[in-house]
Amino acid sequence: MRCPFCGEEDTKVIDSRSVEGRKKRRRCCTKCGKRFNTMESVERPLLMVAKRDGSLEPFNRNKLIAGIVNSTKKRPVKIEQINALVDEIEAQLNAETAQAVSPDRIGSMVMERLMKIDTVAYVRFASVYMAFSDVEDFIRIIREMETESGEVR
Ligand SMILES: [Zn+2]
Structure with missing residues (x-):
């Protein structure tokens, strides 16, 4: 060095x-x-993300945090919670594979955790991440959310 x-x-x-x-x-x-x-x-080697066009880019923690922060605007979500969420995802990905991970996988890992923290932030993140095109998509994801939370209770 x-x-x-x-x-x-x-x-x-x-x-x-x-x-x-x-x-x-x-x-x-x-x-x-x-x-x-x-x-x-x-x-271990750097965690890589395989983009949809087939190219690889290093996992960018800050970019992911920025995306989540965007969906938590004016919501009672603390930056510590977001950091912890990203830490958890990074650790899990590092632990399970040395291969490149898809953005879809990362997105669903975020959504899974965000849902438990703040449902509004979850829907916002999902809308950007899944590139919702119309209101039907929102209705669908909110229904899915209700089903999931119904299972928990
Ligand atoms: Zn010196």
Whole structure:
């Protein structure tokens, strides 16, 4: 790991811990003595998303969070809840497969969890994610929601 201050290649790890499946390391440069932190994905390859056109892109946590935040506007949903939801999805995907995951899969994982947090946010997210074209789609998803919550009670 190259030192960001002087460019020296030889840096020493002085502390290491796991954060969300990645290694957070505190390093010290052997040449200039400056200290810096790195986040390294040493344990497994980057989670990839296979888009509908067949191309791959790295799983983008911030993009997913932004999408969820959009659907929770003016709703009593805390950013901590959204972060926890995304953490859970990321951990589950990392645990189960090394292969690329489809956006559909990620979307339904979000919907599954959002439904339990806030139903309005859930419908909003579903409407964007599933690209609802008319009112029928809304009615259908609300019916599905009622059926699901009926099973819970
Ligand atoms: Zn240095």
